[in-house]
Structure formats: C-alpha cells, structure tokens
Amino acid sequence: MSIPKVKNTPWLAFSIDRSSKKPVFEQICEALRHSIVSGSLAEGATLPPTRVLATELGVSRSTTVTAYEQLVAEGYLQSRRGSGFQVCAVGEADLAVEPEAGGLQQDEELVKPPLPFEAGQPDMRLFPHRQWAKAVARVCRVSPQSMLMGGPAAGNFELRKAVAAHVAEWRGIEASPHQIIITAGSTDALDLCLRVLTQRGDGIGLEDPGYGPLRHFARFHGLEPSFLEIDEQGARLPEADVELRTVILTPSHQFPLGGAMSPSRRQEFISWARAAGAWVIEDDYDSEFRYAGRPIPAMAGFDRLHRVIYAGSFSKIFSNSLRLGYVIVPEPLLEQFRAVMARSGLRASYMPQQALAEFMHSGEFYRHLRRVRRTYGERRKFLLDRLTRDFSGAGWFRDHQAGMQTVLHLHSSLSDKDIARRAAALGVAVQPLSNASAGGGHNGLVLGYCAFSEEEMAPALDILQRCLEEAASAAGS
C-alpha cells in the first residue's frame, strides 16, 4: 500500500508532506505562520475550528489543537473563549527575504601554527598531552561532579591550594588559598583588579614600552594612562604631580625589554603606594622562565601582599587555550574583590580546575615546566648566538637570561616598522618595538623564540638578515 507523497489541502492553501521528518503539527504551524505573515490570513480572521481543520488535513484533532496553541504562545493567534482562534496583527510582510546564497565560506579561519618570531607563544608541541589527558580522565572517573558543580566563585579550592604552593616555591609569595582567585586568564585577572580598584576617570600608571593591549584595555575601563619610562632599574616612579591610584608593573621581567626591576626601585614603588594609598598590580606573566639561577622573587612576595596585588597566568607554562589565570589579593581587599565577583559572576571555567590541581600536585606540571625551560633555554641560546654572530651590524641586545622573547635594538638608521613589514611579506613575524611604546623613542624588533625549533628559526633568521641588509642599503642609497 502506498501513501500519496503530497496531499493538497486547498482550503487553507497548504500541504502536509507526510514523507517529511518534520512533525505534522510543525508543518501546520509553519504554513499558518507563512499565511499570516504574507497577509493571506488577515488580522482578525477566524481560523477553522480545530476539529474541522483536523478533518480537512486528515490528522488527529490533538495535532491541530497543539498547532493552534503553539501559535497562540507565539502571538500569531489569539483564543477567545467561545469564538475560536483569530489572527493577531503581525505588521508588514517583508520577512519573506530569501536566504543569501552564502554556501562555502572563503574566509575559513584555518588553524595556523605561530610564525617565527611571534612573542609570548609557548610551544604546545612539547606539551605532555597524554599525561594531561590521563589527569583529566582520572577526574572523569573519580569525581566527575567536580567538573561542573559550581564551587566557590573564586575557584576550585584544590587548585587554589596548588597555586599557593606554586607561588610560595617559585615566586616567594606567602599567601593563603583564600587570597587566591582563579580567573579566565591574565587579562581577566587584570579586568577584575581594575573593576575593584579603579573608577572611570582615574589615572593609571603603565610601563612604556609595555604590553600594547594594556593601553586599550585601560582606556576601555575609562582610565587615563600615565606612562612610566623604563631605565636601568626598571619602570620609573610617577611624577610627583600625577595622581595615580594604581600602576601595573612587570617587575620580574619587564615586557618587552626584559630585565628585572631593582630591589631599590621596588622599594620605592612600595613606599610610594603606601604614601599615596595606591596599589601596585604586578603582572607576572612569564617569570617561571628563567634560564640561569632561580626565578626572581615576585614584588608581591617582597611586599608581603601589603600594597601589591599579584596577577599570574597558566597561559605561558600550560596553554593559552585553557583560559586560566589567578589573582592574589591582599587581605584588606578581599571583601571588595568578592563583592565585584558576586556582581560579575563566575569568571573561569570549572572544568579544567580539578585536573590542573592534580597535575600540579602530582609533579607532572613541574616536570613539564622544567622540560620546556630547558628547551626554551637552548632555543634562546641559539637565537642569541645568531644575533651576536650575524646581526651586530644592525643593532644590539641585552641578555636577561629570562622570558620568552628578546629585543634586538636597531640602529637609528633602520626603522623597526619597515623591517617588520619586509619580514612579514616573507612569512617572518617580528614585532616592532615602537608599537609597544606610547611615548616613542624605541626602535627594535621583539623576537619570541619559545615556540620555534632551531630548524624553524634558522631560515627565518636568514630572511630577517636579508631584510636588514636590504633596508640598510635602501637607507644608505
């Protein structure tokens, strides 16, 4: 026995397609919506009673009742007791726009590996994906709830304990897990700090040169940046006549110049903050990467969390894709941080937190950290050796034995933006130092080395060398 494929129901001028996967009541809804929107069913028109329509369409009455009730809920129909269903006003009928041809997108965002010498990129090829997956799978087995059940807004307590142990050992900061708030990365950590500490129109001190996005970010918060120049000892203090309530510093490893702030300068900043009732936000973005000796203790440890708020991140050691960072908050500010968090809601995904805590406790995290530090150290040495050998004609660099990038300061006859443009055209990504500076006076190339093997850097350095030679001869001619 064959069912006719399409049955026309001329009365309401629509058809039920019984071969369609779409439920019959949904087909009725669609047809009615279309008739109403196109105007073929006018405002105020009374629809056939459900029983009549059901007979007309050869469907059960409950199907037509469901369809009508759905359209009442959507506002296409109204139901008047005793007088059935009527069409509501629906406005202009210019909705029947055809969907755009669209089809395949030209601009598919392909997943591209970073180009040499993009800065701040860890090498995820070195990541112990299998061990991490094992840690996650263990959480799946042992405490699946911990991935999704909301814990404290400040984050999984095990992870906060692991962070407390980490910063005590690696950063010289004694903090209770209660002072630690897990955030969705370091930008989110800074966002939280600024929401707590600043008001629109406040001044804020930023290092110059510094991390470029920070300038936009501060302006987005309605803050007026004052730029703090960098000298031999690190960022300079704000001028006496500038009123600032916050400064953001990178004391362990200045971005992008490298180098640690001297203890005396740290002390001056802390004294200044005390006197001014101001706060120092320490952006400690990559200080686990030190290639000689121990990491330089954080300013927050030096100050014992009195006037310094510490912002750390897992993006560089672990992965940017995890979106996890943390803030360590001085006791007197805890209430204010909690109040802002209660308003703005949970920030970081809970899902990776328990696994990350176990990854840290088990030591896998530190095995990974030591392994990449060794590799990054070798890559750094390779880069600096090449710079010494082949680039001394173009400029100079200082070896700070730390971080994820180095700066090749260029002679004034060369323009960093010009070189960066030439290199980019040949697939080599170097950041002009001048872009990192608001005040100007800086001319150099920021070269990230962590994410690239020697085999990847070598040809990129050849290209860069050629760009510099061409630029020099263009300048000379």
Next chain:
Amino acid sequence: MSIPKVKNTPWLAFSIDRSSKKPVFEQICEALRHSIVSGSLAEGATLPPTRVLATELGVSRSTTVTAYEQLVAEGYLQSRRGSGFQVCAVGEADLAVEPEAGGLQQDEELVKPPLPFEAGQPDMRLFPHRQWAKAVARVCRVSPQSMLMGGPAAGNFELRKAVAAHVAEWRGIEASPHQIIITAGSTDALDLCLRVLTQRGDGIGLEDPGYGPLRHFARFHGLEPSFLEIDEQGARLPEADVELRTVILTPSHQFPLGGAMSPSRRQEFISWARAAGAWVIEDDYDSEFRYAGRPIPAMAGFDRLHRVIYAGSFSKIFSNSLRLGYVIVPEPLLEQFRAVMARSGLRASYMPQQALAEFMHSGEFYRHLRRVRRTYGERRKFLLDRLTRDFSGAGWFRDHQAGMQTVLHLHSSLSDKDIARRAAALGVAVQPLSNASAGGGHNGLVLGYCAFSEEEMAPALDILQRCLEEAASAAGS
C-alpha cells in the same frame, strides 16, 4: 655519625640549616637579601669572594657562585670584573613587617546549594555527570590535543557545527558554523557584541523590567540606557526622538515577566532597526525550556540574521560552571567581530569544547535536555498549583508555560522588598521584582523553580505564605 643541626657562620651573621629542605644556595640568598634589606650589609659593601664564603660556610664554591649570581639577577648585588660582588642601593629597610597572624579564615566560602527560589539556576543534581565524564574521557583518549591546542579564536569547529544544528532545530535559525562564535558564557557574548557595535556615549535600549546586571554592564561600557517598557506584546519600541544604535531584547521569554514578544512587535523592531541602521541583540537565555508545544522560534530566525544578533548560552541547559555561550553574527558584521576578537584574544576555554560537541552529536545532550524539561515542568506545575491554591490573596501570576521562574505580582498593599527581606531571614530567597526595574511600578516576587524538588519547595512555600500573612497584617494594623 651525626650532623650538627645548625652551624653558625658568624662572619656574615647567618646560619645554614642543613636539616632544612630548602637548598643551601637558597638559604644563602635569603640571608644575604635580609642583610642587605635590613642595612647590615650597606650599599657599596664588597662581599667576600665566592671561594672564601664557600670555605666559611663549608659548602662548595659552585653553591656560593650560584647564590651570588642569583642576587645579581635580582638586583641586590652587582658584579664588577676584577673587584668581586658589591651591594646595590636597596632603599628604605621597612620591609621586615611580620606576616599577619592570619591563620584560619573565618569567611571560608562554603559551597552552598542554591536556596529556594533562586532564579536562573538549573538543578545540577539532575545532570548526567557520568555520561559527560565518559564524553570527556573519550576526548582524552582519542584527541587529547583538541583540549589545549589553540584552534580558531571563534571556537572549536565541531562545537560550532553542533550549535548550528541546535539552533536550526530548536530556535529556527539557519546559520553557518562560520557565523557562530563560542564565548565564555552569555555575559561574555554580550560584552563582545557591545564592543563591536557600540561606542562610549551611545544610547542602548534595555527592557524594563529586565535583567538587573545588564544595566550595570551597559553603564560599564559607557552606554546610556533607554528603558523600554513591557506591554502585552513585549518590549515597546524606543521613542521616536531617542537615538539608539542597539537594543537588547529577550523576545522568546521576557526576563523576568515571562511571555513571548508578539510577531508584530518583533516585526516592528526589525523594521525600526532597518530604518535606524540599528542592531537588535537577542538575549535568548533560557528558551529551550518550554513546557507546552515547541520552543518559540528566535527573533534571529524570524529576521534571518539581518538586523538581529543572537546570544545563546549553555549555562542553563548544561552548567554555569562550564562558562560557554555563543553569538550568532549576521554575515556583514563578521569581519568586525573577528577584528575585535583578534584584539581581545581567546574568550572561552577550549578544553570542554570538543567533548561538548560530541555530547551534542551523540544525543546525550538532548536526552538530558528533555529529561530536565520534564522535571522542571513538573516543578513548575507544583509551584503554580500552590500559588493558585494558597497565594491568590496576595497577588496574581500569569502562566507562560516556559522558562525557569515565574512572577507572583503582589497587591499594592504589600511591598516586594519587605517580603523578600522577611523570607531571606528565614532562608527563603525570593527576588523583588522592583529590583529588576529601573523605572519602578513593578511589585512582585520572582520565583525560580528549576533547582528545587517539590519536597524542597513545599516548606519554603509555607514560610513564604507566613511572610505574606505577617506582612499583610502588619500593613493592616
């Protein structure tokens, strides 16, 4: 043979504790830092040669070299070729503040389950943690890299395909996965939209009553809110003399009043947006929860993504702790969205995305959604039955057969804030409707019912009933 526990080395006045777990070179560093900061080693002082100190302390020379080099890196010492190591200036010595007594925190943030009738809370006890853990464990086994290797900034492509299928089926929106951007929850989705679409000082239309945090959020973006009152058809259009470039609407299920925007009002908004060159942001926060008929199609589907940007979330169906939401972007805006994302960086954690895509593809997601919808429907019915039976003296409600909360509108003799205060004192959380309104004129209680069993709601309703009676007699007296 026994090692003496503490060996005094009077010359530099510090001791090496060989029983300590702290490495000897670190002990030397600490002692020297302390001597420098406290002033007992003055600026310019020359330190004993490494060989001499090594002999003094009974340690290897490499240990003292390591310690000195570390302190050079930290800026406490400087090394002059031929003249050894000297102390640098370190500023005032007021660092020796004792750590605060601290100890155990009084205010430990305990993990508390939500109180009845907190709104917008899913019941995570109903969540299929085991099935989710299985999906995650599968990713751990099959493609561990997908958890951490950065994919497109817009999110895991499999998840975006799953979202495209989801909104086609559930929300009536035809969108390509390329138009979908995964965000860190719905607030982040709105944040992204406002960054793209607005500039400081712009006007923005917000529903009144509406989601309270949105007002703060809009002001944080420097926007001037215009409030759109809600009538029978939904939010009203902005006054003709008010210039707005964006409005944020909840057309499928107005928050907090419930009820869907009528098709004619939707059409009016779309026509208005076209004429004004404005954009509608559709905040579709909980529309999968409809207890009769099919979900009401989204306004973005109605408009075919011409003037409507769609913001969805996994927080209500899945878990708030996952921090995942999404934006669906009209084609002509895609470039602008991508540009803003390139500046602000990755928003959502990659880690859950592949597992969530598989959870959706496998159908587990929808089994869960259907299961909770049934349970929430039963809880809703229980609550509304009790409201009808026992609360009609206090006010009235409308049954919109959708969402996660209902509003009990109170008679004007009762104050919603007063009732909420009385209930809160007895452990019952009801939100005053007046708090959700900027313009006032609303008096009611917002009652969330999804996260609470009938056994949990029953005593809370008894308490609420008592509060209303007491308030009524207090008002009468």
